[in-house]
Amino acid sequence: MRINSLLVRCGAEFEWLRHIQHSKLVTNMSSVGTLIFSRFASQFFFWTGFLLVACGFLFLRTWVSIPYLATGFLIGLALVSLVFACGLRFLLKCRLATGLAMCWIFALACFVGIAALISVLLIALAAMGIGSLVVSTTYKIPAPLTVLVGLAFIAGIAGWLLPFPIHTRATYILVLIGISLYRWPAIVATIRPLLRSWTGAVDGAPWMASVAVTTIGVVSTCAWIPTIHFDDLAYHLGLPYQLETLSYYRMDAGSQLWAVAPWAGDVIQGIAQLVAGAEARGAVDVLWLMLTTVMLWKLGEALELGPSSRWLIVALYASAPLTADTLTGMQTEGPTAAVVVALAWLIQRTTLPDRRCMLGAALLFGLLIGLKTSNFLAAGPLALWLLWRWRGHLPWRMAFTATLLALAVAGSSYSFGYLLTGNPVLPLFNGHFHSPYYLSVNFRDTTYQTGLHAYTLWDLIFHTSHFSEGFDGSIGFTPLALLGSMLIAITAPRARPLALVAIAAFVLPLVEIQYVRYTQPAIALLTPVMLCGAPPMVRKQRGATSVSVAFFLLILVNLAFVANGSWQLRDGVLADLLVHGRAFVISTYAPIRQLADIIRRNYGSSARTLLVDRRYPYAAELAGTAFVTSWYDNELVRLAWKANDDPQGEQWLRVFDRTGANLAIVHKDDHRPALDAALEKSHGVAISSVGDFELWTLHREHVGTAAPASPHVVIAKIDSLPLPTNTILLNATLELRCAVTGVPIVIGWYVVQEGDLPWANYESILCGPSGLADASLETSKPSKAIGLTITAVPSHSGDPHLSLVHATASARNDLMAERDLAAQWRGHFMDWIRR
Structure with a gap:
């Protein structure tokens, strides 16, 4: 009985073992089949995307749109860098990529300036020091x-301090x-x-x-070009130049409708310009590009892609014409791409978040929203992914602190927008907020x-000019060539969440407005996702060579069309820069900048400039002393409406009076009888x-007359000053003849005010060797001056x-002081502090 039972038991065990082995065999066969199918599908969808691109390229004659001259010039620069890199490789015994990187960094320093590069480097080092206090050091956080x-x-900190006159070069250098x-x-x-x-x-x-590296270097040439972008000259340069000129930001929503729009990107630009003592736009743009590309490499690593695929991610992103466009100006898509990629890496890489990781994510979300209001459309999907991936491990005790930190970083522009204008997102949703x-x-770009x-x-892809x-x-x-690869990537568990987030970030902005530039940050997220579904580029693997050639x-x-993403490249601005220099580029493509430089050097803070041309409202560089008659200024555009219909020029004179303009910039094509009449009545002279x-x-001064006085004393009186309705900008000049040189003379300025005691100011001057002595007065004060008496x-x-x-x-009329919302708020704030 025992033997029989033992045999039966052994037989049962044998049958069970045989069953297990059979199951493993079936499983292995199933895995092999799945692997073969997945490789077939990967190849099929991969080549389908490239076939679609080829069909569109051929049947739509897309090659006609290639800017051959600009592309050839970029190819020449790439070949020159390759020659020098080969020499460095021979001399320094380094890799070719390292030699190429050194060549392009040297070229960048030559064209954007050493001061700008040092300024950005100092900001980056200080940011690294601050960031290391926040992010965790246990997850090998990349620099x-x-x-x-x-x-x-x-x-975030600088944004809250913008209204206060503390933003000086010495302050930032010492702090950094x-x-x-x-x-x-x-x-x-x-x-x-x-x-x-x-x-x-x-x-x-x-x-x-x-x-x-070559692709990045070719694209970085866009950063060499001086700032001549429309939005920069009309708006973005305003904050940096106001910090440089006034030491604070005026937040003048009356003169520039977007003055209180999210300003985090312009704040970094302003700090860099202050530290460098000159514009540093190109260096800052390259900083954002380098942060994006390195984080893309790290994101590819987190997605378990090989080194070749990671470098391919970098090359594909850099070769996109939209990436080149982010280096030509101060738009927010460049920094937005860096932040969204960093957030994607942090979420993808981290499964067990700690408190520091939570605070780092909060700061990044705050920066994302502080760059642009529409970034909510990218922040939303990223936040949902974070909550889903970190579910069960989220340090909820830090949630409230992290939320406050994100609001603090992002909230300065929204808070000041609401306090000063009544609309935190002016001009968006103004149908609800009714800001004056x-x-x-509700603002809507149609x-x-x-x-x-x-x-x-x-x-x-093929009709981009419509968007x-x-x-x-x-x-x-x-996006089209790797569309099939993205469909494969969605089936991979490691890439599926990021793929869904990237697709949402790509589609959501297009729902509101079909403007292609807004998709650029989403393309940065889509690129590593699409590589997850592409066939691997592994040596000695069947088809690897053809895949590599296709990617190349x-x-x-992409590089052949890179000049189409930037009118500066397409119009040959880069070639003009290398051949003729920076001054030629500015005089050719942005001549108003030269006039702005003349105004700053010769007229200083007393200048009030009116830009008559509505097509070129380039007033940002003049730091609040210039006004435009375009839609950016809701009051002046209405005042100047149909001003050319008045042949006597009276309507233009009202515009001159309202702005207090003593200078005017006029396009030669805008001379009309009405404007010419107003210029003549204002004793205008083209200088x-x-x-x-x-x-x-514009000369509208009143001439003084000598009044009887005691011996040795000179009195000049001006009794016909107008009565501006608000704050006045009073300018006066005095010239004396004296027989004895070197004699100190005390000048007294007495402003006669309606219904108030005279305002007085005194200064001492010397009679010069030529026998002449001169003095001047400039003051801005909220009063009604009816006369001026000058004593010597x-x-x-x-x-x-x-x-x-x-x-x-x-x-x-001093419209600049009247519209200085920051100074007005600062006065109320200090009164509240004193109380």
């Missing part, structure tokens, strides 16, 4: 993420150097692994690394309203001309034989 977290903190020195050990610990990481990354895929600075309607369709992606100011192909061909051709085609623009001075008295006994040569005065 770019630390820098972005620090930049979020800097932009102090932070860098205090946090130097942490900065060194963060920087030390970079060289080793670079060497390892290049050694992992030397050929693809060289392609990626814009019409009581330029690009074509609607979404099933073939929208096709149109975006932007650029030309066809300016979005690049990557895709990069070349300079650059390109098609003329600079006019020798400071000691002796007769210098003083006589009046001439005295003039003008009392103009």
